Amino acid sequence: MEGYNTMSTDSDPIWNDNRDTTDMESIWEKNRRRIDDQVEINAMLATGTATDPDVTSNETTTITVDDQAITLESDSTLLDGLTKVDTEEDVPALCSYQKDDRIGPRSTCRTCMVETDEYGLVPSCSFPAREGMDIRTDTPAASETRDVNLDLVLRGHNLLCTTCGKNGRCELQEVSIEDEVEHPRYGVVHDRDELDPIDESSPFIQIDRNKCILCNRCVEACNDVQVAGVLRMEGQAGDMRIGFQNEAETMMGSTCVSCGHCVTVCPTGALVEQDIVEEATIPLPGFTHANSVGKVIGEEYTSRPRRMSPMYTEEHTEEEPKIDEQTDSIWQYSDNE
Amino acid sequence: MQGREVLHAAREPEVSVPTIEVGSTGARALEPLVMATHEGKTAFYPQCSLMRARDLVAALDGGSLPTNGAMAVTEHDSDTATLPTPDEGVLAVGCRRVLGACGWVVPANVDDYLTSGEFLAATAASRADEWLSELRDAGLRGRGRGDGSRDTPIADTWTTIQEISRERNSDPAVVVNANESDPNAEMDRLLLESNPLAVLDAALTAARTIGATNLLVYLNGEEDLARDRVGAAAAELTNEIGADIPIEAIAGPDEYKAGEMTMAIEALEGNHRLEARLRPPFPREEGLYGRPTLIHTPRTLAQVRALFADSGDQVGHVSGPGSRLITVAGDVETPITIELSTDDTLSLVKNAVDFDGQLKAACVGGVFGGVTRTLDVPAHANALTAAGLGTNGVVELFDQTRCMLSVAGHRAAFAEEENCGRCYPCRGGSQQLASMLRDIYDGEFNAEKIRELLRVMRRSSICQFGHDAQRPVATTMNEFESEFRVHAEGRCPNDTCI
Numbered sequence: 001m002e003g004y005n006t007m008s009t010d011s012d013p014i015w016n017d018n019r020d021t022t023d024m025e026s027i028w029e030k031n032r033r034r035i036d037d038q039v040e041i042n043a044m045l046a047t048g049t050a051t052d053p054d055v056t057s058n059e060t061t062t063i064t065v066d067d068q069a070i071t072l073e074s075d076s077t078l079l080d081g082l083t084k085v086d087t088e089e090d091v092p093a094l095c096s097y098q099k100d101d102r103i104g105p106r107s108t109c110r111t112c113m114v115e116t117d118e119y120g121l122v123p124s125c126s127f128p129a130r131e132g133m134d135i136r137t138d139t140p141a142a143s144e145t146r147d148v149n150l151d152l153v154l155r156g157h158n159l160l161c162t163t164c165g166k167n168g169r170c171e172l173q174e175v176s177i178e179d180e181v182e183h184p185r186y187g188v189v190h191d192r193d194e195l196d197p198i199d200e201s202s203p204f205i206q207i208d209r210n211k212c213i214l215c216n217r218c219v220e221a222c223n224d225v226q227v228a229g230v231l232r233m234e235g236q237a238g239d240m241r242i243g244f245q246n247e248a249e250t251m252m253g254s255t256c257v258s259c260g261h262c263v264t265v266c267p268t269g270a271l272v273e274q275d276i277v278e279e280a281t282i283p284l285p286g287f288t289h290a291n292s293v294g295k296v297i298g299e300e301y302t303s304r305p306r307r308m309s310p311m312y313t314e315e316h317t318e319e320e321p322k323i324d325e326q327t328d329s330i331w332q333y334s335d336n337e
Numbered sequence: 338m339q340g341r342e343v344l345h346a347a348r349e350p351e352v353s354v355p356t357i358e359v360g361s362t363g364a365r366a367l368e369p370l371v372m373a374t375h376e377g378k379t380a381f382y383p384q385c386s387l388m389r390a391r392d393l394v395a396a397l398d399g400g401s402l403p404t405n406g407a408m409a410v411t412e413h414d415s416d417t418a419t420l421p422t423p424d425e426g427v428l429a430v431g432c433r434r435v436l437g438a439c440g441w442v443v444p445a446n447v448d449d450y451l452t453s454g455e456f457l458a459a460t461a462a463s464r465a466d467e468w469l470s471e472l473r474d475a476g477l478r479g480r481g482r483g484d485g486s487r488d489t490p491i492a493d494t495w496t497t498i499q500e501i502s503r504e505r506n507s508d509p510a511v512v513v514n515a516n517e518s519d520p521n522a523e524m525d526r527l528l529l530e531s532n533p534l535a536v537l538d539a540a541l542t543a544a545r546t547i548g549a550t551n552l553l554v555y556l557n558g559e560e561d562l563a564r565d566r567v568g569a570a571a572a573e574l575t576n577e578i579g580a581d582i583p584i585e586a587i588a589g590p591d592e593y594k595a596g597e598m599t600m601a602i603e604a605l606e607g608n609h610r611l612e613a614r615l616r617p618p619f620p621r622e623e624g625l626y627g628r629p630t631l632i633h634t635p636r637t638l639a640q641v642r643a644l645f646a647d648s649g650d651q652v653g654h655v656s657g658p659g660s661r662l663i664t665v666a667g668d669v670e671t672p673i674t675i676e677l678s679t680d681d682t683l684s685l686v687k688n689a690v691d692f693d694g695q696l697k698a699a700c701v702g703g704v705f706g707g708v709t710r711t712l713d714v715p716a717h718a719n720a721l722t723a724a725g726l727g728t729n730g731v732v733e734l735f736d737q738t739r740c741m742l743s744v745a746g747h748r749a750a751f752a753e754e755e756n757c758g759r760c761y762p763c764r765g766g767s768q769q770l771a772s773m774l775r776d777i778y779d780g781e782f783n784a785e786k787i788r789e790l791l792r793v794m795r796r797s798s799i800c801q802f803g804h805d806a807q808r809p810v811a812t813t814m815n816e817f818e819s820e821f822r823v824h825a826e827g828r829c830p831n832d833t834c835i
């Protein structure tokens with residue numbers, strides 16, 4: 001390795017910023033191994049993500065959240081405790097997904113940090129509940145950390161909410177409004193040149209990576225729930241993005257069966273149904289790789305037409321888009337600003 | 338490889354004098370270093386020419402020790418197991434406790450290894466309890482960023498693993514994390530190239546003590562010599578001690594992040610893309626394939642071996658005994674790896690290198706170390722941490738011409754490019770950090786806003802990478818904030834970057 005220590009003697013007065021944006025990182029000598037009869041869960045599904053340990057508790061515990069005692073059953077994280085009480089401060093926990101145990105915690109956004117006596121600041125979504133833990137949501141360090149991290153998430157987002165198919169149903173928008181973020185301290189992506197082209201190749205699902213918060217929910221939905229093995233994480237650092245296990249560049253070239261589960265779980269407008277205005281539909285989530293082949297693409301749909309993914313529709317019916325009151329702030333951000 | 342040529346030259350004359358190939362002493366500036374030994378005396382010839390090598394061999398063959406032009410001549414027992422260190426010069430700086438055999442013994446040679454004592458692993462099973470209490474009493478701590486017990490007492494980790502393995506009926510694994518890709522941290526590679534048996538013997542001892550059933554050596558894919566020598570040493574060790582615990586050497590990519598302990602495990606499990614795992618539970622609880630996993634660097638294992646071989650004798654500071662291997666780099670001609678007792682102060686490093694002029698600052702702890710104006714800090718983990726410095730064993734010396742904003746900026750840019758991408762405080766944080774530092778050149782410097790971000794990176798990143806990545810900027814700003822301000826006014830005090 002080399003590179004960080006070079007003196008800036010070349011023409012560029014500022015240290016160079018020449019991140020390689022094109023290629024995948026090279027893969028060192030293939031060394032996938034087996035030990036005894038342990039199952040290699042990644043052998044078939046190359047999700048590109050780490051195999052996390054089990055971050056939930058293994059016994060019933062009682063913890064205290066902002067002075068309120070809560071008893072949690074086994075297999076709980078601190079976030080399970082937080083959701084049971086009124087916390088002193090709002091904890092966005094943006095990337096967590098509470099509706100399906102098979103998805104997450106990915107613990108990427110760090111907007112769920114809380115303060116504990118024993119372990120300092122910890123991510124509540126992925127910290128096992130341990131007997132007697134005393135946690136607070138309202139210490140200055142916890143608040144600051146959640147706020148800064150939320151702004152870091154927004155920083156990588158284009159925030160073109162008015163033209164977004166998830167406007168009014170976006171979890172990022174929702175937590176930002178709850179958190180009263182008016183002007184993210186680090187701004188948002190505004191330079192058109194920095195934007196990734198939108199993948200509209202599939203007639204069913206559109207991918208706008210500029211809105212992706214890399215929460216990995218779609219990858220887990222596609223692999224751990226649907227076992228379709230289409231989506232993966234790829235690249236490192238600023239080049240990290242969702243991609244396809246068959247190395248296709250576009251959704252259409254992938255092995256997607258258009259089951260729609262990834263769209264259902266996506267918290268933002270990164271994955272949305274195509275042709276939303278024409279009320280085109282996608283099949284109900286729950287279609288698996290096996291039962292949806294041949295029934296999906298180009299078939300007549302029997303499912304009811306809808307503008308959004310069904311799980312969200314059920315929960316958010318009749319809800320007014322929240323954009324209206326926000327006209328002065330970030331949500332009206334446009335290119336020519 | 339100059340060394341190879343010199344060796345070749347020395348072997349040219351048709352003589353009966355044996356010539357042997359040893360590993361580095363750590364003092365690269367002296368290489369190719371030829372040592373001529375005759376009847377308990379050794380003459381040191383640094384930067385030895387081909388002609389001189391031939392002449393030396395011929396002279397030795399004639400029955401006398403040539404000393405003309407030697408850097409030093411030392412007297413010693415004729416069967417000494419360690420380098421007969423000269424009293425002066427760079428080899429005399431600090432101590433040579435774990436480095437003792439480096440540059441003296443033939444790497445991976447069993448006979449040479451045995452001159453400094455029996456294999457520890459041979460008796461490990463029967464002395465497990467004794468050694469565990471020795472380890473506990475001494476309070477030996479893990480060394481290096483990739484160690485599973487970095488800066489913390491390793492006896493705790495060994496005991497935890499024993500307990501968990503009993504509770505869960507799960508066989509522990511031992512990983513030697515030798516993929517240290519910080520370009521300046523040479524110590525792990527040095528140990529593997531110069532005395533691999535010492536590292537593997539200690540690793541196998543640990544494995545037998547905690548009841549592990551696999552021992553994996555995780556190497557850097559670019560370091561071929563280390564790889565060859567580990568392979569040879571593993572074969573010898575298996576031969577001598579037994580094959581009850583298979584030893585495998587597996588290489589990972591030459592990337593800084595790949596040395597992080599959970600990415601090491603990901604690489605060993607064969608993942609094509611590396612990112613950190615969540616913790617807790619830590620690898621000692623759930624590591625390689627979910628098994629309780631002991632992860633030590635070669636640096637740590639060398640200390641374990643020295644402790645056991647000296648029957649628990651302690652050197653160094655009581656809070657963190659033993660010694661530390663330190664690579665001295667920065668504005669020096671050739672980096673050198675030396676060993677300091679943990680109660681020595683870091684200022685000794687200046688004696689080991691040609692460093693002209695006055696020290697402006699030093700970065701202690703590798704690419705993500707802490708920047709300081711003084712080296713008057715003891716070499717033990719508590720003192721280094723209290724001084725805001727890193728513990729990853731590198732001391733970079735910066736002379737007066739260095740622009741400190743550029744130093745900090747390069748490291749922020751390194752973090753920005755090299756992180757695994759998994760968490761926002763590190764991926765987004767390092768992008769934002771680098772861009773705020775670049776903004777200084779456009780006149781925009783908001784120290785408080787930068788500090789806020791640095792705190793968040795440290796407190797909420799998933800792994801050590803993000804936790805450490807803020808340190809160079811944070812410490813440079815503490816010491817040299819005025820230099821940052823001057824840049825915002827459009828001037829570089831060193832005229833290096835504006």
Ligand code: SF4
Binds near residue numbers: 205218222226229255
């Ligand atoms: S629609 Fe289904 S198969 Fe296609 S990427 Fe999404 S989850 Fe995977």
Ligand code: SF4
Binds near residue numbers: 213215219242266270
């Ligand atoms: S596309 Fe959506 S679900 Fe997938 S990682 Fe991005 S934000 Fe998360």
Ligand code: SF4
Binds near residue numbers: 594758761800801803
């Ligand atoms: S701290 Fe950095 S390297 Fe570690 S998980 Fe987060 S992004 Fe990856």
Ligand code: FES
Binds near residue numbers: 092109
């Ligand atoms: S919700 Fe915990 S890190 Fe995102």
